[in-house]
Amino acid sequence: MIKLRNVSKTYHPNIQSLRDVSLDIEQGEFVSIVGQSGAGKTTLAKLLIAEERPTRGKIEIGGWDITNIRTREVPFLRRQIGIVFQDFKLLPKKTVHENVAFALEVAGESGRRIRDIVPQVLKIVGLDEKHHRYPRQLSGGEQQRVVIARSLVHRPKVILADEPTGNLDTLNTQDIIDLLRKINEFGTTIVLVTHNRDVVNSLRRRVITLADGGIVSDQKHGKYLIT
Amino acid sequence: MKIFVHSHRVFLAAIQNIFRNAWLGIATVIVLVLALTSVNLLVGMNVLIGNAVKLLEQKIDVTVFFKQNANEALVTQAKFFLAELPQVQSVELLQADAALEQFRARHAADAEILSALDELDGNPLGATLRITARAPSDYPFIIDTLKNPQFTDAIESKTYDDHADAIASVRSIGDYARKIGAILIAIFSLIGMLIVFNSIRVAIYTQREEIGIMRLVGASSFFVRAPFVIQGIALAIIALGITAGFVAIGIAWMDPMLTAAYGGDPGLRTYFSQAWPRLALIEGGGLSLLIGVTSWLAAGKYLKR
Numbered sequence: 001m002i003k004l005r006n007v008s009k010t011y012h013p014n015i016q017s018l019r020d021v022s023l024d025i026e027q028g029e030f031v032s033i034v035g036q037s038g039a040g041k042t043t044l045a046k047l048l049i050a051e052e053r054p055t056r057g058k059i060e061i062g063g064w065d066i067t068n069i070r071t072r073e074v075p076f077l078r079r080q081i082g083i084v085f086q087d088f089k090l091l092p093k094k095t096v097h098e099n100v101a102f103a104l105e106v107a108g109e110s111g112r113r114i115r116d117i118v119p120q121v122l123k124i125v126g127l128d129e130k131h132h133r134y135p136r137q138l139s140g141g142e143q144q145r146v147v148i149a150r151s152l153v154h155r156p157k158v159i160l161a162d163e164p165t166g167n168l169d170t171l172n173t174q175d176i177i178d179l180l181r182k183i184n185e186f187g188t189t190i191v192l193v194t195h196n197r198d199v200v201n202s203l204r205r206r207v208i209t210l211a212d213g214g215i216v217s218d219q220k221h222g223k224y225l226i227t
Numbered sequence: 228m229k230i231f232v233h234s235h236r237v238f239l240a241a242i243q244n245i246f247r248n249a250w251l252g253i254a255t256v257i258v259l260v261l262a263l264t265s266v267n268l269l270v271g272m273n274v275l276i277g278n279a280v281k282l283l284e285q286k287i288d289v290t291v292f293f294k295q296n297a298n299e300a301l302v303t304q305a306k307f308f309l310a311e312l313p314q315v316q317s318v319e320l321l322q323a324d325a326a327l328e329q330f331r332a333r334h335a336a337d338a339e340i341l342s343a344l345d346e347l348d349g350n351p352l353g354a355t356l357r358i359t360a361r362a363p364s365d366y367p368f369i370i371d372t373l374k375n376p377q378f379t380d381a382i383e384s385k386t387y388d389d390h391a392d393a394i395a396s397v398r399s400i401g402d403y404a405r406k407i408g409a410i411l412i413a414i415f416s417l418i419g420m421l422i423v424f425n426s427i428r429v430a431i432y433t434q435r436e437e438i439g440i441m442r443l444v445g446a447s448s449f450f451v452r453a454p455f456v457i458q459g460i461a462l463a464i465i466a467l468g469i470t471a472g473f474v475a476i477g478i479a480w481m482d483p484m485l486t487a488a489y490g491g492d493p494g495l496r497t498y499f500s501q502a503w504p505r506l507a508l509i510e511g512g513g514l515s516l517l518i519g520v521t522s523w524l525a526a527g528k529y530l531k532r
Contacts, residue, residue, distance in 0.1 A: 049443070072448070079445035089440045093247040105236050106446035150444060 001027045001158060001189050002048065007057030009043050009213075017043040019213040021057070027157065030181070030190045032200045032222075035210035041193045044210070045162045048191070049083055050074045062157055079107050082151025082159035082188075086166035088143045090135040090150075096122065097131040100150045107154065121149040125179060141172030148179055158189045165196055173199065237450065241457035251430050252462055258426040259466030260473070262419030263510055267474050269415050270506070271495055273408030275485070278494040280401030284363050287397070290386040291373060293353040295323070297381040302354040305378050309358055312372065314365035321355040353383055363397065416513075423514065424521050427459055431525040438529040452526045459518035467511045474499060 002025040009018040018040045025031050035041050046052040047059060050069050058067045066077060090099050097118055104114045122128045125145040135143055144164055151159050161180060165173035177199055184190045194200060200207055200223065207222030208215060245252050293302050302320065310318045321329065327350045334340045344351070360366050373382065431438075434455075441451045478496050485493035499506075 051443075075442075075445045075447045078443060083443060085443075089443060091437055091440055093244075093437070102441070102446075103444040106441070106444065106450050108233055154445075 001025050001029070001062060002191070003058075003060040004047075005058040007047065007054045007059060009040075009047065009052060010055045017213055018047075018054075021210075021213075021215055023208060023215065023218065025189060025191065027189055028184070028187050030184045030192070030203065030205040032192045032194060032203060032205060032207045033210060034195060034200055034207060036195065039210040040213040041195075041210055042162060043213075045160055045191075045193050048160055049081055050077050075106070079103075079154050080156055080158070082148075082154070082156040084144070084147050084151055084159060084161035084164045086163035088135070088140075088147050088167075090143060090146060092135055095132050095134055096127060096138070096146050099135070099146055100153060103150050103153050117153055121152045124152065125149040139172070140168050141175055144168060144172070144176050145179065148176070148183075152183065156188065158191065159183060160191045160193070162193045163195070164192070165194065165199060177203070233450065237453040238457060240454040241461065244454055244458045245461060248430075248434070251433065252458075255426055255430050255459075255462050256466045256469065258422055259463060259514065260469050262422050263466060263470040263514070264473055265415050266412060266419055266510065267470060267506070269408065269412045271474075271477075271499070273405070273412065274495055274498045275493055276404040276408060277401070279489070280397065280404060282489060282491065283397045284401065285359075287360075287363055287366070287393075288386075289358045289360075289366060289369060291356040291358065292383040292385070293355070293381050294383045295351060295353045297353050299354070301378070301381055302356070305373075305381075306356060309356070309369070309372070312369065314360055314362075314368050316359045316361045318359075319357040321357070323350050323352055323354050326352045326355050420517055423517055427518055427521040428525045431455060431522060431529070435529040438526060442530055448527070448530055451530060452523050455522040455526045456519045459522040460515045463511065463514045463518050467507065467514065470510075471503070471507070 002023075004021055004023050007018055007021045008016065010016045021040075021044070033041050033044060043052065047054055048061065050066055053069075054067060058065065060066070061077070062080065064077070069077060091102065094102060100118050100121060101114050104117060109117075119128055119131070122131055125148050127142060127145055127149065130138065130142065135146065138146065144167075147164075148159075159180070164180070165176055168176060173196070180190050180192065181203070192199075192203075204221050207217070207219050209217040209222075291305075299322070302322075306318050306320045309315050327344075330352060331341065331344065358369055360369055370385065373379070373385065438451055478499060482493070482496055485495060
């Protein structure tokens with residue numbers, strides 16, 4: 001599903017964020033990418049959604065070589081990957097329903113399809129009752145669930161979650177992880193970028209550990225190793 | 228089909244943006260109205276100055292005083308000769324008797340002048356021709372024409388020589404005022420454009436986060452930019468409407484005062500009522516184009532990836 005071959009990323013003037021990273025993530029996997037601050041986790045996430053381009057190496061997602069993806073092709077890639085961020089990234093002037101619908105509108109989906117899908121995904125994340133509220137009227141956990149709902153509307157094969165629980169308390173963190181686990185059970189690949197030890201240890205799934213821009217460990221049923 | 232769905236959504240998003248960013252929209256409209264009003268103010272001032280100069284120019288004439296013994300037929304011939312010149316707008320002939328009558332009426336309160344006239348044998352005044360040219364620049368030609376030997380012997384004096392400097396001054400003030408007016412309009416338009424350019428950039432800067440989010444969820448460049456362009460053009464149209472209202476109110480308020488000061492129609496109402504389609508097209512079209520291009524470029528700045 002996701003294939004990285006000898007990927008490096010160097011920022012100007014000479015800051016190497018990723019060094020010769022190679023990995024394969026199969027369809028349906030739940031992979032946690034862990035590491036300390038500055039290990040290269042966020043850079044890796046940005047490369048996967050084409051927010052950055054690699055300095056060297058090759059990246060493929062679902063068989064699509066996105067190493068040198070054209071700017072006009074980026075929206076099509078992002079419609080195939082569900083993206084969940086720590087800071088939610090919801091449109092503040094749109095309601096919950098509109099935020100979720102927006103991801104379909106930009107893809108040119110019909111109004112009828114939008115009216116069908118949006119209530120379904122809001123029901124999955126348990127926010128069907130709050131569809132008319134604005135993001136500021138929701139708790140952090142609820143906002144993150146809206147983001148997950150938005151990431152689901154295109155029925156993506158991959159969801160990339162970059163520190164999705166970073167701004168949440170323990171209870172909400174568990175809710176969000178349970179939700180991601182549930183989505184994974186339906187066959188969606190989940191790439192979870194996090195530094196939350198408890199989350200990683202409770203999952204008992206594949207863990208890739210980054211340090212100084214390189215992979216130092218890749219365990220099938222791993223634990224959070226960094227101290 | 229998708230293009231219609233997209234266009235419909237882009238249009239709806241623009242309308243929604245206007246209402247949900249109402250304060251930002253109001254601030255932008257105020258800036259646009261100020262820029263447009265200052266340009267229209269200068270256009271109006273230019274019209275007023277131009278008309279003032281035109282009024283002064285219309286007051287200029289040349290009066291030719293014929294000798295007392297000038298042949299009446301010659302005077303009449305001079306009148307018709309001048310009236311046929313394309314440079315001449317009107318020629319008014321005052322025969323010697325009428326000239327005396329007018330002189331007496333003008334000095335009715337001055338007993339000394341009247342008694343002096345009575346002491347004279349007959350009419351001391353000759354016939355008079357008052358000539359008005361189509362343009363001040365035509366006077367030198369008319370005066371040259373009067374130097375025709377056929378007429379020179381019969382002419383006592385001409386007033387043009389006394390007014391020549393004044394006519395030249397009025398002409399030069401008129402030309403100068405028109406040039407300065409055009410330059411000021413150009414400068415104010417440029418300043419207005421810069422203000423509009425910056426206010427649109429600031430308005431879009433405040434929404435840069437949203438632009439980034441739209442991009443992240445897969446919005447194409449067009450889908451992000453187009454609502455900003457439509458929103459900007461809609462604000463320009465609103466600003467144009469408000470400015471037109473201000474101009475109309477300003478004219479209605481000032482017209483009676485200006486009419487009194489000019490001693491006639493100052494021409495402001497006439498100018499704007501005739502030129503408004505052209506002004507609306509230039510100002511509205513220019514502003515919409517400027518805002519459209521600025522919005523497209525400014526939004527693009529936050530669309531990088």
